[in-house]
Amino acid sequence: MAQTIYPGLAGINIATSQIALIDGIKGELLYRGYDIRELADRVGFEEVTYLLWNDDLPNRTRLDAFSDQLSGLFALPDPVYNLLHSLPEDTQPIHAIRTAISALAAFDENPDDVSTENIHRIGTSLLAKFPTITASFERIRKGMDPVAPDPDLPVAANFLYMLTGEMPNAAATRTMDVALVLHAEHGSNASTFTARTVASSLTDVYSAITSAVASLKGPLHGGANAAVMRTLEEIGSVEGVERYVLDALAQPHGRVMGFGHRVYRVVDPRAIILKEVARHLAEESGDSKWFEMSLEMERVMDREMERQGKQIKPNVDFFSASVYRMLGFPTDTYTPLFAVARISGWMAHLFEQYADNHLMRPRLVYEGPRGRVFKPIDQR
Numbered sequence: 149m150a151q152t153i154y155p156g157l158a159g160i161n162i163a164t165s166q167i168a169l170i171d172g173i174k175g176e177l178l179y180r181g182y183d184i185r186e187l188a189d190r191v192g193f194e195e196v197t198y199l200l201w202n203d204d205l206p207n208r209t210r211l212d213a214f215s216d217q218l219s220g221l222f223a224l225p226d227p228v229y230n231l232l233h234s235l236p237e238d239t240q241p242i243h244a245i246r247t248a249i250s251a252l253a254a255f256d257e258n259p260d261d262v263s264t265e266n267i268h269r270i271g272t273s274l275l276a277k278f279p280t281i282t283a284s285f286e287r288i289r290k291g292m293d294p295v296a297p298d299p300d301l302p303v304a305a306n307f308l309y310m311l312t313g314e315m316p317n318a319a320a321t322r323t324m325d326v327a328l329v330l331h332a333e334h335g336s337n338a339s340t341f342t343a344r345t346v347a348s349s350l351t352d353v354y355s356a357i358t359s360a361v362a363s364l365k366g367p368l369h370g371g372a373n374a375a376v377m378r379t380l381e382e383i384g385s386v387e388g389v390e391r392y393v394l395d396a397l398a399q400p401h402g403r404v405m406g407f408g409h410r411v412y413r414v415v416d417p418r419a420i421i422l423k424e425v426a427r428h429l430a431e432e433s434g435d436s437k438w439f440e441m442s443l444e445m446e447r448v449m450d451r452e453m454e455r456q457g458k459q460i461k462p463n464v465d466f467f468s469a470s471v472y473r474m475l476g477f478p479t480d481t482y483t484p485l486f487a488v489a490r491i492s493g494w495m496a497h498l499f500e501q502y503a504d505n506h507l508m509r510p511r512l513v514y515e516g517p518r519g520r521v522f523k524p525i526d527q528r
C-alpha cells in the first residue's frame with residue numbers, strides 16, 4: 149500500500165510549543181505572544197532571551213539578575229582560547245565556533261545531567277560564551293589577541309567591544325541588539341529541529357547545540373546571509389542585478405539566495421524591519437551600494453515570481469546581509485552572528501524538549517531490493 153511521504157517534514161507537527169508563533173500568511177511573528185515588531189523596537193537581547201526562556205518579560209530586578217548572571221559567564225576557559233589559537237587562520241569562523249562549543253563540554257564538571265536546573269545553567273553559560281568565542285576567533289585569525297569581555301557591558305555592546313577593542317557607539321550597539329532580537333527565535337526551523345532531535349535521545353546540551361550550529365551553517369538556512377552577500381559581491385552593481393536574477397531563475401531549480409521560506413508566503417516580518425535598518429545605515433554611512441542592489445533584486449524577484457505565480461519573498465537573511473556589511477562585518481562572520489542570537493531560541497526549545505521528551509524517530513519507506521541471494525566475497 150502506498151505510504152504518504154512528507155519531504156522535508158513539511159506540514160508535520162512534532163509537538164506543542166509555547167515559544168513562538170509564525171503566521172506565514174499574515175506575515176506575523178510572535179515571541180510568547182508579543183509581536184516581533186514591538187520587541188525589536190523596545191527590548192534588548194537579554195530581555196528577549198529572558199522572555200523566550202520564561203513565561204513573560206522580566207521586571208527590572210529579574211532582568212538585572214539575569215544580566216549579572218550572564219556577565220559572570222562571558223569568559224572562556226583558557227584551553228578554549230588555546231584551541232581557537234591552534235586552528236589554521238583560514239578556518240571558517242562557523243567551523244571554529246562549532247568546534248569551540250563542542251570543546252566546552254570537556255571543561256564542564258557536569259555536562260551530561262539534563263535536569264531542568266542543570267540545562268538552565270549550561271544554557272546561560274552558552275548564551276554568554278557564543279559572542280566571546282565569535283569575537284575572539286575573529287581577532288585570532290587576524291593575528292590579534294582576543295579582547296577580554298567587559299562584565300559591565302550588555303551582550304550586544306560587549307560583542308562589538310570584543311571585536312574591535314573599542315567602546316562601540318550607541319547607534320551600532322542598538323543595531324546589533326535589533327539584529328540579535330530578530331534572529332533569536334523562529335520556531336521549528338532546521339537548526340532548532342536538529343537541536344531538539346539530538347536532545348531527544350537524552351544526550352547533553354553541548355551535543356545538541358553543536359549539532360544546531362552545524363545545521364545552521366548550511367546555505368538553505370543560516371548560511372544564506374553570507375550567500376546573499378557573496379551574490380551581491382559577484383554582481384557588483386545595480387545594473388548587473390536584473391541579468392543575474394534572470395540567469396539564476398533560468399537554471400533548473402535556480403535559486404536566488406535570501407528569498408523564499410518554508411512558512412512565509414508574504415514578506416518575512418523580520419525582513420521588513422531589517423530593510424528599514426539597512427535603509428537607515430545606507431543613508432547615515434553614504435555607502436548605499438549594497439542596499440540599492442538589494443532593492444533592485446527585490447524588485448526583479450517580485451516581478452519574476454509574480455509572472456511564475458509563486459509567492460517567493462525576501463526572508464530574514466536578505467537585508468541582514470547589507471546590514472552586516474554596513475556595520476563592517478566580514479562576510480564569513482554573518483552566519484556566526486546568526487548563531488550568537490539563535491542560541492537563545494535553541495535553548496528555549498531544549499527546555500521544552502527535555503521537559504516533555506519523546507525520542508525523534510520518523511520512518512523511511514523502504515524501496516530497495518528484497519530476498520537477494522547472498523554470495524561469498526570471492527564469488528562476487
Ligand code: COA
Nearest residue numbers: 367368369372401402403404405406407408409410460463
Ligand atoms: N529563488 C527562486 N525560486 C525559489 C526560491 C528562491 N530562493 N525559493 C523557492 N523557490 C521556488 C522554486 O521554484 C521552488 O521550486 P523548484 O523545486 O523548482 O526549485 C519552489 O519555490 C518551492 O521551493 P522549495 O525549495 O520546494 O520550498 P522549501 O519550502 O523547501 O524552501 C527554502 C524553502 C528556504 C529552502 C528556499 O526558499 C530556498 O532555497 N531559499 C534560498 C535560501 C535561503 O534564502 N534560505 C534562508 C531561509 S530563511
